[in-house]
Amino acid sequence: MKVDKILNEIEEMGDAHAGSSANTPLREDAFSLSDEEKIDLIKKDVRSILDTLGLDLEDDSLKGTPQRVAKMFVNEIFSGLHPKRKPKASTFENKYKYGEMLVEKNITVYSTCEHHLLPIVGKAHVAYISNGTVVGLSKMNRIVDYFAKRPQVQERMTMQIVHELQNVLGTLDVACVVDAKHLCVNSRGIRDIESSTVTSEFGGAFKKKEVRREFLDYIKLDTSF
Numbered sequence: 001m002k003v004d005k006i007l008n009e010i011e012e013m014g015d016a017h018a019g020s021s022a023n024t025p026l027r028e029d030a031f032s033l034s035d036e037e038k039i040d041l042i043k044k045d046v047r048s049i050l051d052t053l054g055l056d057l058e059d060d061s062l063k064g065t066p067q068r069v070a071k072m073f074v075n076e077i078f079s080g081l082h083p084k085r086k087p088k089a090s091t092f093e094n095k096y097k098y099g100e101m102l103v104e105k106n107i108t109v110y111s112t113c114e115h116h117l118l119p120i121v122g123k124a125h126v127a128y129i130s131n132g133t134v135v136g137l138s139k140m141n142r143i144v145d146y147f148a149k150r151p152q153v154q155e156r157m158t159m160q161i162v163h164e165l166q167n168v169l170g171t172l173d174v175a176c177v178v179d180a181k182h183l184c185v186n187s188r189g190i191r192d193i194e195s196s197t198v199t200s201e202f203g204g205a206f207k208k209k210e211v212r213r214e215f216l217d218y219i220k221l222d223t224s225f
């Protein structure tokens with residue numbers, strides 16, 4: 001009975017996530033061009049920006065920059081836009097019936113702020129309570145990295161990580177906390193080098209105070225937020 005209820009919740013949740021406001025706003029034709037075609041177009045655009053700034057693109061040091069930046073956008077820092085790069089998360093049966101929460105903490109986050117295209121650098125902490133399925137540890141790091149490799153806002157990235165793990169694990173009992181520095185806040189604008197941003201998403205059992213508390217104790221994060 002309990003299992004049926006959970007499966008129903010997951011099914012509803014799957015639909016909810018499909019059209020979720022946590023999805024990255026992409027056009028329908030986002031992937032109609034190949035990666036090579038995108039690199040070629042972006043290269044021209046970057047060249048135009050640098051040219052407008054008055055830089056000499058014949059200079060040895062600069063002439064490879066448009067191609068370098070275009071490749072970096074498509075293959076590296078924005079590579080997580082393409083669903084073909086979503087990590088395949090191998091799952092296993094929880095044969096040993098481990099019933100406590102599992103926490104994967106201090107996952108390195110390198111993302112890009114979608115407002116300024118400047119780096120977001122920090123840590124993600126992910127936890128789940130198994131509902132019969134366990135996931136390979138490294139897959140949690142890979143899922144974080146996949147969603148980080150997009151133009152992002154931290155709130156959306158945090159939710160996307162939780163939604164993906166809920167789908168992979170077949171349970172709502174997943175949580176994520178991200179603590180990150182935004183270079184658009186630290187290095188320009190207000191230039192506050194000390195501040196960082198904490199976001200969290202608590203699903204299922206993690207909405208309960210004591211479960212949330214246990215997770216936050218493991219990651220030793222100040223919970224006064």
Ligand SMILES: Nc1nc2c(ncn2[C@@H]2O[C@H](COP(=O)(O)OP(=O)(O)OP(=O)(O)O)[C@@H](O)[C@H]2O)c(=O)[nH]1
Nearest residue numbers: 113114115116152153154155182184185188189190
């Ligand atoms: N909520 C949220 N805001 C973000 C994130 N990353 C950057 N921002 C903010 O996005 C806002 C964009 O505001 P604008 O006023 O349009 O940009 P701006 O004139 O460059 O603002 P300043 O950064 O204050 O100089 C800034 O306040 C950023 O700090 C994020 O992940 N989440």
Ligand SMILES: [Zn+2]
Nearest residue numbers: 113115116184
């Ligand atoms: Zn920004």
